[in-house]
Amino acid sequence: MPELSSASKKIYGEAAFEVLGKAQELERKGKEIIHFEIGEPDMETPENIVKAGILAIKNKKTHYTPSIGILELRKAVQYEVEKTRGYRPAIEQVVITPGLKPGIFFSMLAIVNPGDEVIYQDPGYPTYGSVSSYLGAKRILVPLLEENEFRMNPDDIKSRITEKTKLIIVNSPQNPTGSVITKSELEEISELAEENDIFIVSDEIYSKMTYETDHFTPTKRDEAKKRTILLDGFSKYFAMTGWRLGYMVAPVKMAERLQDFLVSAVSCTADFTQWAGVEALKGNQSFISEMMRRFKQKRDKIVKGLNTIPGFSCLSPKGAFYAFPNIKKTGLTSNECAEHILYKAGVACLPGTAFGPYGEGYLRFSYANTLENIDLAIERIKNSF
Numbered sequence: 001m002p003e004l005s006s007a008s009k010k011i012y013g014e015a016a017f018e019v020l021g022k023a024q025e026l027e028r029k030g031k032e033i034i035h036f037e038i039g040e041p042d043m044e045t046p047e048n049i050v051k052a053g054i055l056a057i058k059n060k061k062t063h064y065t066p067s068i069g070i071l072e073l074r075k076a077v078q079y080e081v082e083k084t085r086g087y088r089p090a091i092e093q094v095v096i097t098p099g100l101k102p103g104i105f106f107s108m109l110a111i112v113n114p115g116d117e118v119i120y121q122d123p124g125y126p127t128y129g130s131v132s133s134y135l136g137a138k139r140i141l142v143p144l145l146e147e148n149e150f151r152m153n154p155d156d157i158k159s160r161i162t163e164k165t166k167l168i169i170v171n172s173p174q175n176p177t178g179s180v181i182t183k184s185e186l187e188e189i190s191e192l193a194e195e196n197d198i199f200i201v202s203d204e205i206y207s208k209m210t211y212e213t214d215h216f217t218p219t220k221r222d223e224a225k226k227r228t229i230l231l232d233g234f235s236k237y238f239a240m241t242g243w244r245l246g247y248m249v250a251p252v253k254m255a256e257r258l259q260d261f262l263v264s265a266v267s268c269t270a271d272f273t274q275w276a277g278v279e280a281l282k283g284n285q286s287f288i289s290e291m292m293r294r295f296k297q298k299r300d301k302i303v304k305g306l307n308t309i310p311g312f313s314c315l316s317p318k319g320a321f322y323a324f325p326n327i328k329k330t331g332l333t334s335n336e337c338a339e340h341i342l343y344k345a346g347v348a349c350l351p352g353t354a355f356g357p358y359g360e361g362y363l364r365f366s367y368a369n370t371l372e373n374i375d376l377a378i379e380r381i382k383n384s385f
């Protein structure tokens with residue numbers, strides 16, 4: 001085979017899928033595994049949304065749409081952003097994407113040049129590092145410390161800004177730690193971006209998934225008109241991971257560029273999926289509060305349980321559906337500990353290092369599983385040591 005491009009060797013995948021592969025291999029051999037590795041809700045897409053999708057297919061919404069998305073969904077997003085973020089973007093700022101991930105990819109392609117510096121949280125969602133690496137950018141990590149409840153400290157961003165800093169990526173509620181940045185911290189980060197003429201991409205895929213606190217956005221300061229880009233999507237809180245639907249709100253000039261990326265890469269987001277999205281945003285919202293009521297029970301149970309395992313300690317996360325226990329006192333590394341509990345306890349979770357070097361000493365449990373399985377997993381882990 002001829003040589004692949006050098007850039008293609010710099011992009012990398014996600015450990016969640018590797019662990020899933022190992023767990024499935026064990027299941028094929030007859031071992032019963034309890035799964036906590038994949039970041040996906042354990043509920044099905046609400047019936048009203050499913051029906052809207054099916055109806056759309058029957059009504060022949062099965063063709064290409066404008067690459068930027070159908071007007072009905074873009075208007076629904078405009079209303080949604082006004083309702084949830086407190087500003088109404090212009091319709092030209094709203095771009096529909098097939099999942100949130102292409103929003104990360106395309107906005108980074110539109111912003112970052114080789115040699116630029118990209119600041120993001122570590123441990124953090126692997127895509128930010130992978131795409132930065134692909135683009136030849138320098139990755140500048142901001143460590144998330146347990147002492148600060150895994151929130152990004154604005155002073156740590158400030159001390160890392162140089163004349164080469166082009167982009168700060170913010171993710172709150174955060175994957176993998178479940179931390180939620182405060183309003184004043186976000187205001188400080190937005191101010192830093194403005195003072196230093198830096199873009200902010202705000203990944204808000206867990207925006208409706210907070211406990212005991214509200215969600216805030218750094219895009220409020222400029223209303224995504226100058227330097228901030230809001231990314232959100234339907235995957236998590238509408239349980240629509242497989243539908244592939246997300247949106248971006250970006251400065252108009254950038255949205256025009258993004259349209260061309262979409263045309264070149266995917267043409268458009270699936271027509272009927274977008275119609276299902278209209279129903280998701282405009283229809284009954286009670287599904288989300290029910291989902292979060294259940295997730296809170298699960299969070300409380302898993303955090304309590306993890307804290308009873310010798311060598312483990314776990315903070316109570318304020319958002320998303322991930323618990324991030326400290327396992328340093330077990331004397332094992334994250335990888336050793338994750339392997340130990342997979343092979344000895346039949347419990348699949350991710351090593352913190354799957355999210356970057358500062359994840360060492362931690363594990364990530366996606367607690368989208370039943371209360372019974374959470375209890376069983378904790379018992380099994382305890383007995384495995």
Ligand SMILES: Cc1ncc(COP(=O)(O)O)c(C=O)c1O
Pocket residue numbers: 039098099100101102125171174175203205233234235241245246
């Ligand atoms: C922080 C974060 N951003 C983006 C995504 C991907 O979202 P989507 O499935 O809509 O592309 C995930 C999924 O795990 C995530 O955790």
